[in-house]
Amino acid sequence: MRRFHLVEFHELSRFPATWRNLLTDVMSYFAEGFRPYHPVSGKLWAAMQACGARSIVDLCSGAGRSALTVAREIAARHGVEVSVVLTDKYPNLEAFQRAARERHGTVTIIDTPVEATDVPGDLDGFWTMFTSFHHFRELEARRILANAVRQQRGIGVFEYTERNFLIWGPTILAMPLFVWIATPFIRPFSWRRVLWTNLLPIVPLLAAWDGLVSCLRTYSPAELLALTPTHAPERYTWEAGRLRSFGACRITYLLGWPAPT
Numbered sequence: 690m691r692r693f694h695l696v697e698f699h700e701l702s703r704f705p706a707t708w709r710n711l712l713t714d715v716m717s718y719f720a721e722g723f724r725p726y727h728p729v730s731g732k733l734w735a736a737m738q739a740c741g742a743r744s745i746v747d748l749c750s751g752a753g754r755s756a757l758t759v760a761r762e763i764a765a766r767h768g769v770e771v772s773v774v775l776t777d778k779y780p781n782l783e784a785f786q787r788a789a790r791e792r793h794g795t796v797t798i799i800d801t802p803v804e805a806t807d808v809p810g811d812l813d814g815f816w817t818m819f820t821s822f823h824h825f826r827e828l829e830a831r832r833i834l835a836n837a838v839r840q841q842r843g844i845g846v847f848e849y850t851e852r853n854f855l856i857w858g859p860t861i862l863a864m865p866l867f868v869w870i871a872t873p874f875i876r877p878f879s880w881r882r883v884l885w886t887n888l889l890p891i892v893p894l895l896a897a898w899d900g901l902v903s904c905l906r907t908y909s910p911a912e913l914l915a916l917t918p919t920h921a922p923e924r925y926t927w928e929a930g931r932l933r934s935f936g937a938c939r940i941t942y943l944l945g946w947p948a949p950t
């Protein structure tokens with residue numbers, strides 16, 4: 690199936706921050722509960738070691754838990770405490786601050802907007818993008834990868850969505866119900882969350898629509914490789930593929946890293 694770039698509501702600049710934050714909270718609840726990205730920790734850590742990186746700069750962090758669960762998995766499997774910088778164009782500040790409190794010393798938050806196509810050079814670490822590279826059309830996606838090369842950063846793109854409706858069709862249909870049922874269990878409990886989910890089902894419908902569009906936008910491994918810069922390729926190693934996650938879910942990934950200097 691070809692790629693369709695329809696609108697996702699939560700990426701619009703005028704979209705209410707409350708609804709966007711409730712959505713990214715649900716995504717973090719999912720990331721903690723189902724740990725879809727655990728299988729990428731080995732490859733990510735190997736790429737980080739190959740270029741001498743010891744910290745992660747997570748772009749498009751949302752509420753941050755995708756990156757944090759992977760950092761925790763690296764610590765559990767390899768005995769290395771990797772520090773994580775959380776960034777986003779629309780930072781979910783409550784979630785960022787909670788993560789920084791819980792993981793005191795290993796999590797740094799950037800509370801001002803960080804645009805993924807224009808990452809400041811003073812953010813030192815291996816760039817990661819979880820469930821977010823599909824936000825970018827080809828031109829912007831190429832720019833992100835080219836900027837990583839220009840700044841000599843490693844970069845890892847990871848997506849659990851894909852253009853496969855056998856895998857994602859039933860999940861998208863069940864999504865509103867899942868969000869509705871899960872919401873009272875999301876911590877910290879908040880009446881605002883219950884209002885916009887269980888009483889007025891904005892967040893469940895938003896999750897279903899943006900989830901569907903995310904699937905339609907997700908690049909395949911071959912498409913990801915085709916977006917990588919062709920200049921100075923000898924200094925960079927690029928690898929793309931798919932890894933099995935829980936159930937039928939698969940992680941599509943792209944990893945790129947420079948040779949150590």
Ligand SMILES: C[S@@+](CC[C@H](N)C(=O)[O-])C[C@H]1O[C@@H](n2cnc3c(N)ncnc32)[C@H](O)[C@@H]1O
Nearest residue numbers: 716749750751755777778779804805819820821
């Ligand atoms: C689908 S959420 C993924 C959140 C998180 N990475 C996760 O796995 O749960 C996408 C995130 O990308 C952010 N975002 C969208 N466009 C962006 C841009 N141009 N630059 C930086 N962040 C962006 C949104 O604010 C949102 O938090």
